[in-house]
Amino acid sequence: MxxxxxxxxxxxxxxxxxxxxxxxxxxxxxxxxxxxxxxxxxxxxxxxxxxxxxxxxxxxxxxxxxxxxxxxxxxxxxxxxxxxxxxAAERAPPLAELCRLESAQGWSARFAVRPSEMQQITKPRDWINYPYPFVFGQFDPTLFPANDWRESVRAACSVAEINVWAGDLVDEDDQDLIEQLRLQVLPRRGILASADEIMITIGSQQALWLLVQLFVGPNSSVGIEDPGYPDIRNMVRMRTSRLEALPVDGSGLVPDAAFARCQIAFVTVGHQCPTTAIMPLSRRRTLLEVAGRHDVVLVEDDYDADLSFESGIEIPCLKSLDTDGRVVYVGSFSKVLAPGLRVGYVVAPRAVIAELRVLRRLMLRHPPSNNQRATAMFVALGHYRTHLRRTAAILAERAQLVDGLLTELMPGCRWRRDAGATSFWVEGPPAFDARDLAAAARQHGVLIEPGDIFFADPRAGIACFRLGFASIRTERIEDGLRRLATLMPATVTLPRRVRGEA
Structure with missing residues (x-):
């Protein structure tokens, strides 16, 4: 040039x-x-x-x-x-010159594990550029509280605040964020915890990884919901082959004989992933009773707790019902604010947190303390609660819109969305292949998530797909669903869904 x-x-x-x-x-x-x-x-x-x-x-x-x-x-x-x-005349050699190294041959033979061969949830990296992104776990930029977040970041970047968080915390966390969790976030879920029972993580994903490393060995029997979160299934498979596929019904996880055989089980009772089923209080009590009788440790992944935006009686989380300290609670700010923030946390007995801190230290010492302090400021200034109120009304409007359109446009499908969930779990006719639909829809600017990835046997979920609505603007929902409907099979055989059934 x-x-x-x-x-x-x-x-x-x-x-x-x-x-x-x-x-x-x-x-x-x-x-x-x-x-x-x-x-x-x-x-x-x-x-x-x-x-x-x-x-x-x-x-x-x-x-x-x-x-x-x-x-x-x-x-x-x-x-x-x-x-x-x-x-300037004096500069370092171009980066391209420094990186011209010959690649060693035969790397694959050296790998102790092959994570790339496991089934992964895949979403286009440029999803935000698609006009109709019905994807789960992403955010709508128009809902992000940019001004409030800027104020929180500025407050966390004063000279006095920088002197607090800029040092190496070793295996500690920002004490202000721990305190805000104790005072303003966890009590909303009925959880009362002391500071030494809480640890910050880089999103809930790191929390789950650390818990798998701590609790799962080659001979461990581990329960995973089926269908369930694919990443936790993959994490466990890298540690043990003794996986128990735990069945899910209209009330969530079924605490059956397979569950009783487990040493530890990973559960989503607030909104079952991916069906969105809310586990009733009676089932939660039964789950805890069976876990106590058979000495099963429960990891409660409450990934979207604060997004329960619809009115109604709130059901206590498992951790708040736990009387013998066998529930480890995992939470995150990702679904509420933005996934890129990567701030999650674990609530567990002191002995568990002490081991997790050492394990985390071996990985990365501690999450970035500037992000921790900014998040603490965001909560302490009241922005978090205000954001929840603002977001709730918009998400409730979107949920109602999608529900009505599915009734009109996809009468041959069954679908489910329990109160407060930000996605619909849709099941098509028996011969329907949601993977084909997703591929065709993407060519028309519509993104959906095929459901086969959530099942231990992918063939069981070929007819299913997940339809998220937190990342798509309200005014684009109708056009997006109408485009999607034109790509659905002309002949459908299933009856209209019965509300509350998967």
């Missing part, structure tokens, strides 16, 4: 600038740094003047001046009086 000559090359270099993304001066700096590191801007190349570049890009001159000044201060550019601005 002959960047020293003509405007065309410079226009190509800065062609990726967006008026809707980061601040323009930040984008200019990133573009120049990337070009220097890649060797596309060699030393001593003269940069366009601030006036020339501002005219070329159609932006304010001060924006370019600001970008140049910061790059000069950081040593990427140099200013020479009456000559202009140039790429």
């Amino acid at each position: 002959a960047l020293a000559h003509g405007n065309l090359a410079w226009a190509q270099l800065f062609g990726g600038l967006s008026r809707n993304g980061l601040a323009l001066n930040v984008q200019i700096r990133r573009t120049i740094v990337a070009a220097i590191e890649a060797g596309n801007l060699p030393p001593e190349v003269r940069m366009p003047s601030s006036r020339q570049l501002s005219v070329l890009l159609g932006i304010a001159r001060n924006t370019v001046v600001s970008a140049y000044e910061q790059l000069i201060n950081e040593g990427f550019l140099v200013a020479r009086q009456r000559s202009g601005i140039f790429v």
